[in-house]
Amino acid sequence: MLDAVRLRNARNFSGGPGALPETILQQLHESMLCVPEVGMSVLGISHRSEWFAAVVAEAQRNVRTLLGLPDGYHVLFLQGGATQQFFTFPMAFSRPDGPSPEYLHTGYWSGKALAAAASRHRIEVAWSGKDAGFKVLPRARDLTLSPEAPYFHYISNETVDGVQFQETMGRDDVPRLCDMSSDFLSRPCEAQRYDLIYAHAQKNLGPAGVTIVVIREALMDKVPPGHLPEFMDYRTHAAAHSIYNTPPVFAIYAVMLATRWLRDDVGGLDKMDAINRRKAELLYAAVDGSDGFYRGRADAAYRSIMNVVFNMATPELEKQFLQASAQAGFSGLNGHRSVGGMRASLYNGVTIEAVEALVQFMHDFRKRHCV
Structure with a gap:
């Protein structure tokens, strides 16, 4: 029976939630019964405990180490998936009477992102692959982008359509926002060229329930006080070290294990x-x-x-x-x-x-x- 389970887990090619390494599954299995240093199940450990604060701190450090993040960034563990981010950053960084943010429409999920933004304010679609059936992508050199845009957004890898950027897109003088949900920490990334990266964990880093946000502090500080509901304000979660309310303890613990595995086992x-x-x-x-x-x-x-x-x-x-x-x-x-x-x-x-x-x-x- 155990061998059959191992085989099914190993041969999981799902688009998400996706496969986790067997060593991480084993650690999660054991922790559901008892985390040795605490003496109880991870499912019942308080999010206000010293143990969980240490888990969050290590997960943040691991992400920083893997990305080579410079100072001036926050690593947050949030809820709501990438879908909540589709609505949050348009509310945070664009204004109805200001210049339009620019988006690339490269497939199914970028379509979801730009539709969410368009429900709030005007947006500019700088490039669309719709007429080509989302089988191709633009080259950075072929895009004409505005230096006045409040931000530029794209998705690094389209899970549905099977296309992926192999270069960093956008202008360096416009805030660069990217959904890396399906390739975050799967390869090196010029993290210092991005102002906001977000990725839900259930592709490469753990189970569903937590979304990782890497945000430049200078961008976060551009949000006017009181402009966002407190729970959606990145500064709220940065100040609380991602423990503003009850977070998904198990999912963040899994991310900590996965980033430790990437750092130590994979190299x-x-x-x-x-x-x-x-x-x-x-x-x-x-x-x-x-x-x-x-x-x-x-x-x-x-x-x-x-x-x-x-x-x-x-x-x-x-x-x-x-x-x-x-x-x-x-x-x-x-x-x-x-x-x-x-x-x-x-x-x-x-x-x-x-x-x-x-x-x-x-x-x-x-x-x-x-x-």
Whole structure:
């Protein structure tokens, strides 16, 4: 039974919540019964305890270390997911009578972000990939962006559409905001060039329930006093060290373990990036070398290291693939409900061995169905 559970956990290619390394799952399993230094379950430890304050402090330090963050930034652990951030920063940093913030529309989730902002104030869509089916991305050199915009926003990796930026976008003289939910701490990042980075944890860093926000103090201080509800004000949570109200203790503890694993076991983001790129190379080689049996959706120049999206000749064949993959112990390979097809998410917790097993399955499935 335990071996079967391990296999299912290892072969979890879900778009989120995603796979976690077995060593972290084991620590979480043990902590649900008893955290040794406290003598009780993590699920019942007070968020006002010294132990939890130390957990938050280490998680913040780990994020700073992994990103190489300079002074002048706050690392916050918030609730509400990326969706709450879609509404929070437009309220914080743009004005109805001022210049419009600029957005890139590169897929499903950036569409959600710009719709949330547009419900508050005017926005400018600086580039859209809608007419191209969200299969391509703009190059930084090809964008014409305003120096007057209160901020510029984009999403670094589109989980649904399988495209990912490989360069930092935006102007250095305009606040740069980025949703990195699905590739945060999966690779090195020019963190000092961003004014706000946000990422919910359930892709690469833990279970659902906590969103990490890295925000430049100078940007945070631009919000006029009383302009935001207290709970949505970044300064409120910075002053309270992310323990303003009852936070998701278990989820933040998991993030602490995951960032410790990245720091100590993996050896940093350069090494994590090399592992993730190897996984993507293996899977894209299986798609590209299938003589059209598997059909990648994103343009090869822009496709994601994190989310490999592909289709097959017919919906019926795709259905057979998903059924057979589930029987073989794989999970989470169905594409997003908005686009269908298949998607294999290669988050930090997915091993090279799991990808090799998926590639072998894809090869065998193709042999059985090619005539």
